Amino acid sequence: GENVEQHPSTLSVQEGDSAVIKCTYSDSASNYFPWYKQELGKRPQLIIDIRSNVGEKKDQRIAVTLNKTAKHFSLHITETQPEDSAVYFCAAPDDPLSNDYKLSFGAGTTVTVRA
């Protein structure tokens, strides 16, 4: 099955600085890489995703990059704001060629934005 590793486990940044979280995956057939944000006491929610036919995707201050050769993908948050403080999870599909694939999640990164 898919093995997703996520680093770092915690990240503290000054407001206005950038934050980068990196994930590696093991299944070269994986074709979809979502990122979920979980605010304290809330449910995880999708913030951005990327498919394997593109190398980068941006949505305002967040971007995701994918390196299929190295089997890693990263979340970039620019101009961080206090509301970016949350736990971020990456994920990749286990058995992506199946209609019934399962999502394997990384262990999560706790991001704290210091004012």
Next chain:
Amino acid sequence: NAGVTQTPKFQVLKTGQSMTLQCAQDMNHEYMSWYRQDPGMGLRLIHYSVGAGITDQGEVPNGYNVSRSTTEDFPLRLLSAAPSQTSVYFCASRLRGREVTEAFFGQGTRLTVV
């Protein structure tokens, strides 16, 4: 459109007690799943279902049962609660198919087993 609804939000059980966590979705999603969230371990899959009458085990199924009698509902049963089952539980649903789609999560159930 309520999305994915979980009940209860909080629960305290004594060791050996049983209970059912409820999950319902109104998006006509075929695929539903249960995860547990523990510090430093991310979201781990307990059980999942690809449609009514079909269920399968995930990564950490021991001590849990599920059933899927309708498309909308996917309850999770703890048979005999143990302190190791203290966790936050999330139900999630999505469309089924090879074209991977967004998973929608319920608001979570914080379970404490004493």
